[in-house]
Amino acid sequence: MSQRILLGTRKGTVIIEQKDGFWQAKPMIHQGIPVCYVACDKRDGTLWASLDHGHWGPKLSRSKDGGETWQDVLSLKYPEGARYIVKYLPTEDFDPEAPAKEPEYKDATVYKIWNLTFGTAEQPGRIYAGTIPGGLFISDDGGESWQLNRPLWDHHSRGGNLFAGDATSENKWFGTPASIDYGVFEPGIHSIIVNRQNPDNLYMAASSVGVMQSTDGGKSWFGANKGMLMDYLPNPEAEWGHDPHFVTACASQPQHMWQQNHCGIFYSDNGAKTWRKVSNPEQGIHFGFPIAADDNNGLCAWVVPARADSERMALDGGLFVARTDDGGQTWKKFTQGLPQQNAYDIVYRHALDATEDMVCFASTTGNVYLSEDRGETWQCLGNNFPPVYSVRFA
Amino acid sequence: MLADENLHLSGQSVSDVIKNIELLAPGFSHYILDEHGQVRRHVVICIDEEFIIDRKKLSDKITEENTLYVFQALTGG
Numbered sequence: 001m002s003q004r005i006l007l008g009t010r011k012g013t014v015i016i017e018q019k020d021g022f023w024q025a026k027p028m029i030h031q032g033i034p035v036c037y038v039a040c041d042k043r044d045g046t047l048w049a050s051l052d053h054g055h056w057g058p059k060l061s062r063s064k065d066g067g068e069t070w071q072d073v074l075s076l077k078y079p080e081g082a083r084y085i086v087k088y089l090p091t092e093d094f095d096p097e098a099p100a101k102e103p104e105y106k107d108a109t110v111y112k113i114w115n116l117t118f119g120t121a122e123q124p125g126r127i128y129a130g131t132i133p134g135g136l137f138i139s140d141d142g143g144e145s146w147q148l149n150r151p152l153w154d155h156h157s158r159g160g161n162l163f164a165g166d167a168t169s170e171n172k173w174f175g176t177p178a179s180i181d182y183g184v185f186e187p188g189i190h191s192i193i194v195n196r197q198n199p200d201n202l203y204m205a206a207s208s209v210g211v212m213q214s215t216d217g218g219k220s221w222f223g224a225n226k227g228m229l230m231d232y233l234p235n236p237e238a239e240w241g242h243d244p245h246f247v248t249a250c251a252s253q254p255q256h257m258w259q260q261n262h263c264g265i266f267y268s269d270n271g272a273k274t275w276r277k278v279s280n281p282e283q284g285i286h287f288g289f290p291i292a293a294d295d296n297n298g299l300c301a302w303v304v305p306a307r308a309d310s311e312r313m314a315l316d317g318g319l320f321v322a323r324t325d326d327g328g329q330t331w332k333k334f335t336q337g338l339p340q341q342n343a344y345d346i347v348y349r350h351a352l353d354a355t356e357d358m359v360c361f362a363s364t365t366g367n368v369y370l371s372e373d374r375g376e377t378w379q380c381l382g383n384n385f386p387p388v389y390s391v392r393f394a
Numbered sequence: 395m396l397a398d399e400n401l402h403l404s405g406q407s408v409s410d411v412i413k414n415i416e417l418l419a420p421g422f423s424h425y426i427l428d429e430h431g432q433v434r435r436h437v438v439i440c441i442d443e444e445f446i447i448d449r450k451k452l453s454d455k456i457t458e459e460n461t462l463y464v465f466q467a468l469t470g471g
Binding site: 072077107110 | 426429434436
């Protein structure tokens with residue numbers, strides 16, 4: 001059973017450990033630095049934190065001694081010649097059907113290392129990193145060096161190979177509001193999934209883009225959004241422009257995939273060949289950011305719903321977690337141990353995790369909640385943490 | 395390793411000086427410059443009391459009589 005929970009927060013990294021039956025947070029690590037993602041590479045126990053330095057640029061930080069000492073890793077950079085087509089935040093007079101203007105190009109720089117995913121045991125040293133502005137980086141030496149995945153960067157949905165010259169196709173990738181902190185409106189890769197049974201089968205998801213799949217280890221990519229529905233563009237079934245907030249899969253039944261999308265909760269039982277909406281708005285189970293899949297049962301997932309895209313807060317001043325055990329046909333709501341008054345917390349996309357019977361989530365209000373019975377009852381692990389960006393069991 | 399030290403370095407431009415610091419402390423420049431060598435958005439560099447003009451190529455001239463400062467820019471609240 002996991003005995004550590006890793007938090008990435010607005011003010012640093014927190015490790016919460018279980019000792020003698022009690023969960024206790026250790027002193028803050030990376031003090032004062034926004035940490036947008038923290039995770040453990042369970043192959044060798046290395047801890048990784050993605051630092052969002054306000055001044056000194058995004059950095060990875062790595063600990064090989066369980067969090068006692070950390071070293072910055074400076075090698076994740078866009079290569080010379082990596083360009084992208086600039087996007088601008090739509091204004092009130094934005095017309096999605098207006099003809100495209102001449103593209104404007106910009107040299108890529110890392111704004112945010114938003115997500116890390118570790119390869120399988122058969123791929124020691126393989127790590128994936130998703131960034132704003134929409135680059136997938138791959139390391140095969142435990143993070144010492146990183147390569148931008150060119151087939152995805154050069155994909156026709158982004159304008160083609162901009163290393164070689166100007167765009168040869170239209171850029172269909174929109175930006176994410178999460179990039180506005182950096183003064184830009186660019187896409188971000190927040191979800192990376194490696195099929196544990198066939199590691200050449202990869203998925204990545206980016207906000208306002210959709211899900212993309214590779215079946216050849218990243219040599220080629222294609223959209224995997226069939227069945228997805230948008231409610232903010234004229235064609236709800238358009239190939240591009242979908243807004244997954246987080247996408248995950250059952251570790252042992254990876255054809256079962258789950259997506260908390262801007263437009264509801266979606267489920268696929270065939271490895272993203274097709275998706276279907278499984279929200280239940282009447283129960284308040286529709287909008288939100290995070291989703292967690294059960295390790296062993298592909299039909300089971302958890303969400304922490306929020307009110308709506310226009311009202312990003314808990315529903316009716318109370319928190320609940322919903323679980324499905326039947327592939328989204330029905331949902332059970334759990335409130336025991338969670339506040340039911342004066343709670344307006346929002347839970348970010350990486351701030352919910354599940355392993356075995358344990359589920360943990362944390363909010364931008366600095367509250368951390370843990371269930372050890374599959375989400376049915378909850379205990380509070382603390383109320384005064386900084387805003388929490390990520391929660392991962394280690 | 396170089397914290398709180400005054401360094402005496404040669405160089406004819408800001409770019410030269412930063413390259414020389416990088417030799418003393420490998421990785422230093424990644425904290426103040428992005429991967430294209432441009433000054434990061436929330437960093438400022440001054441020669442004596444003047445902000446440098448060229449934040450992209452760091453071509454501002456400098457002599458050994460000048461002092462180069464690197465600051466965290468005043469941003470946020």
